Amino acid sequence: MCGISGIIGSGFNRDLLSKMIEIQQHRGPDSSGEYVRDGACLGHNRLSIIDLSEAANQPFFDTTERYIIVFNGEIYNYLELKSELEYNFKTNSDTEVLLAAYIKWGKDCLHKLNGMFSFAIWDSTEKKLFAARDRFGVKPLYYHHSEETFYFASEIKTLHAAGVQKAPNEKVWASYFVYGSYGMPNETFWKDIHQLPGGHWLEFENNQIKIEKWYVFEEEIKKYQKKKSYDAVKSEYTALLKDSIELRFRSDVPVGFNVSGGLDSSALLAFVNLLGKEKSNINAYTFFTNDKRYDELPWVEEMISLTKNPLKRVLLQAKEVKELAKKINSYQDEPYGGLPTLAYSKIFQKAREDGVLVLLDGQGMDEQWAGYDYYVKKTGSLIQGVNRSPFRKNVLSDYLINLAEKPAYPKPFEDDLLNLQFRDLFYTKIPRALRFNDRISMTYGTELREPFLDYRLVELAFSQPIEYKIKAGVQKSMLREIVSEYLSDSISYAPKRPLQTPQREWLCKELKDFVWQEINDIEHSKFANWFDIKSLKQEYNSFLEGDNDSSFHIWQWINFNMLNK
Template structure:
């Protein structure tokens, strides 16, 4: 898990800029910083050592023939199996997945992507042809941002590195307006900042002769068709369980200490139960957060689960103390774009503590709701993407008419005949998963730790997604087949517990302990370069109503203060 940067083309003081970009991403890889410099390309890498801790696996990684230069962020979990295929084609010098990735590209070119089971963004420079090939994993676990203008092409793992390179920080007003009006975080290629794009999940790019082309390589819709033959419930249950165990085993490949994150929900409980069925993994440490607020904390369910498995548990508290404002702003700096709120701050404290404990890899349960239809809105005939609120979480009336006109209501592809499948597809590629992965990548990397998502193994997602709706939802019981698997290991109180959104007392804190800070952020907005986005008479009225008790949703309050942190950063 690392950070990558690159500058191609005629860029003045390119090596100096490269050094500054690498410094801005140092948290992503504090173990080694490497560079490749030529007249036409400058590549850099921040290394967090997870596999093959020797210096032989440092990057940029140069092929045996000296032609290809690789910078790579992520993990190829099935690297040992791929390496076995390549033994007659490449002379390996390390035990790293990095070298396996480069060798697979040399042998199979872009077709290597189909063989990779992992999370990755990488770039390979061909010194002979002076061309660049870059790719991103199927679900976009690892980031890839870029700037292309005239004869310049610059890329990085984080947006802040692109700003460091000299790109002007200017708001993409269409994306911001859509965020305030509809809660959209942009399309897969967009960011909140003008002229900065991201390579969409499941895509690759080629840069040659100063021209950039982007291609899709992962055709999820086609893969689903391969699994849609009807099988009995028990057969699907056993086949999925086998895949699930294999996915977890693959993600235990590391040369450093591994732990995992646990909430009181079904998904992380499933992960914990199966981890403890893997030989030798019974005593790895579990991490959870709490806030000492019984209305939101999941600690009782976590402790019930831990009482069954006997794993050591590290409980991390987040409180509304004098340090909370600094923590919120620190995460805003990590994210570069709007993030999910105080629950993200609470979750970040886990990685901070894990790093202190020298636990460098953490597993969590992201991805089950999307593949097994676990959100409450899958049961309803609407296009909601947020659960847990009775009223709309957006306040368009706080925006000026001119700014609101720039908003575009998101319309997502519907490649399937079934409405639930289309919602699952939307959540996987456009809403839930892209947001969660971005939030989680930045906070894990912000504390120089690696986060692995066993449930986002593409084999699991494709297999579960393709199953009949009655295997996912039985009457009103969601994630039905998964619950049937887990019932073999867990008590009914855990197995059949209802879906609970991961929450903190954000509503209360923003209206009480943090309210003075909220008012200060609003004053900053009034004096900022984006003040023309808002009708402050209406905004102040909404803020007053919130303070007086209208707290069904705090999301719009969070949107305003998150913007203030980002535009003034």
């Protein structure tokens, strides 16, 4: 897990590259390196996870020194790929395997990779850059093209440091406030900064950018058209789940995992402890707030009592929020999910202190097994546990409202449920969660792995008929049956709990002065014309008086102001 950066073209500049590398140092505290030659600058910040030797540092050259790679992520099946390649390997790293795979198979190597990745390869002979992201976009890649120069980096702030003006993308911000959209897969909240969507590759040659989609999920799903029996799918999925978690334990540094009281964490806990005694002793991490209405600690402790993993409890307190929010904002670069994200960030801080540099979590099960309430209730809202709309269009000026664009998502399937799942996998839930989590893990120089987002699992579960996903009104029914074989029914069949922190209560009471400060800052900022300040204040007063079914709109204002200071 690392940070990558680069400048290609007439504007290549070693001093600028050094600045970009410095900005991303938190992503790779173990070493940094640069390549500056013939119109190309490549930078790398390394967090050493596999092959800890200096020989695996980057930028990394092939044996001919024609190809140079900078790589962020992990190729989990690198040992299997290595056995297929006839190559004179000089390290035990997955970086070298990735480069060798590209040299042998070209772009087609992407389909052979099981991992999370964003990487760039410079062909010093053809003067061509090739870059790609993993199927679901677990690892980020941002870019800017200006005149005859192409800039790329793992974080947006790095491109701002390279000289790209920090100016808001007004349409994306407007759509965020009106519809809760975080932008389309190629967009960011900042003008002239784009992201390469997950499952896409990019080429830059002769000052021209070419982008193509290499992972066409809709086409992959067609391979599963032949219906299998319930028991056959259950057996196949269970075997893949074990393999996915086993692959993600490949590491030369200590591994731990994150748990909550939900089904997905239960599945992770159960299968981690099937992998052998040495893995049953690894640390489990969870957060709590000392509020019994929201804390999942009792369920977590019940789960852990069955497996006896060491449990590390991390407390978030209201008094920490103001300073912690400032810190996390500076690493996120774009809006994020509120107090749960802050609480989650403390887990990675604690893991780093414990010397645990790799953590696994349970992201991705709801999307593949149709676990969200709105899949069956058809409410349309992406925020669970609220009745009224979480957005407050009335606090915005006509100027901003007119810029907002309601997102329209592709519907490649005939089935409405599949289209909702597809939307959440590639446009809404998963992309935003992966961004939040990448930034908070990298803030503390730790690596987060998502075993349930193994493409084999997602494709298999997604392609199953609805009666395999929802049975007698119970969502994620097959997954629950699988987990119940290893943990108690009270855990396996526990209802989904969407709220994780007392955000609503804290924003009303303990953090009231903090919220007013942010609102007053907006009133006196250059963005005051985006808002109807009187309505903004009235809405917060209504919130304080009890209209607080949702607190998301309050967090939107805080987040916006802190990011635009």
